[in-house]
Amino acid sequence: MAKDILTRIKTEKKQNLKAALIDEFSVYSIADAQVARIVAQANISRGSFYTYFEDLYDAYEWVLELVMTEIHHDQVVNPFEATIRFITGIEVNPYYDFLKKYYQVNESLFNTYLSHKATTNFATHTKQNLDTKLWLEMLVSHESIKEAFLQPDSTDQIINRLTTVQDLLNQKEGH
Numbered sequence: 001m002a003k004d005i006l007t008r009i010k011t012e013k014k015q016n017l018k019a020a021l022i023d024e025f026s027v028y029s030i031a032d033a034q035v036a037r038i039v040a041q042a043n044i045s046r047g048s049f050y051t052y053f054e055d056l057y058d059a060y061e062w063v064l065e066l067v068m069t070e071i072h073h074d075q076v077v078n079p080f081e082a083t084i085r086f087i088t089g090i091e092v093n094p095y096y097d098f099l100k101k102y103y104q105v106n107e108s109l110f111n112t113y114l115s116h117k118a119t120t121n122f123a124t125h126t127k128q129n130l131d132t133k134l135w136l137e138m139l140v141s142h143e144s145i146k147e148a149f150l151q152p153d154s155t156d157q158i159i160n161r162l163t164t165v166q167d168l169l170n171q172k173e174g175h
Contacts, residue, residue, distance in 0.1 A: 002062035006052050017042045017052070021063040026097035029105040030060050030113075057113045060106065067095050080166040083141040084159050087148045103149040133169060140165050 006014065020042035024033050033056050039049050053059040071086070090096060102110075144158050 002053055002058060003051065006062070009052075013042075013044070017044065018063055018066060021059055022067070022095065022098050025060060025063065025106065026101055029101065030056055030109045033060075057110070060110060061113075064102070064110070067098060071095065078166075079137040079141050080162050083144055084162055086145060087155060087158060090145075090148055090152075090155075100149045103146045107146075133173075136165075136169070 009017075017038075020038045023041060024038050028034070035046060035049055035056065038059070039046050042049075049059070053062065086093070093099070140162065144162055148155060148158055
């Protein structure tokens with residue numbers, strides 16, 4: 001994970017770095033990303049980049065966690081309602097290109113990277129012990145969001161499926 005020094009840099013510098021990483025990973029896969037473009041946009045030296053991160057995967061992990069934290073920050077109690085709201089506003093989401101590239105190619109590359117690492121904050125966060133209903137809600141929600149990015153013409157079908165699953169789970173709880 002990103003080095004502790006990142007917590008001590010100025011907010012403006014951190015925001016510039018975040019923006020440069022989001023821009024880079026919105027256009028290029030992790031495999032095709034270049035430190036040179038990132039440092040030029042962030043206006044930092046190559047040495048500073050490697051002071052903050054081990055490599056591009058480490059930088060990707062840092063910015064992905066920032067994006068996911070921000071996206072989940074405004075989540076309502078009902079995950080299906082939050083997912084439907086997210087999907088219906090997907091094209092105006094400020095992270096649209098970043099997330100689309102994530103689902104198209106970076107998810108697979110990043111998961112391979114994580115499988116070779118011992119532990120990470122992101123991996124630990126996503127592998128919590130959850131009760132079955134919460135696990136199912138998260139699985140259906142995240143797969144629905146992925147489908148919305150990869151098949152944008154199927155939004156209505158995805159929302160209908162989410163509503164059906166929510167109704168089924170509510171019926172199950174009632175019995």
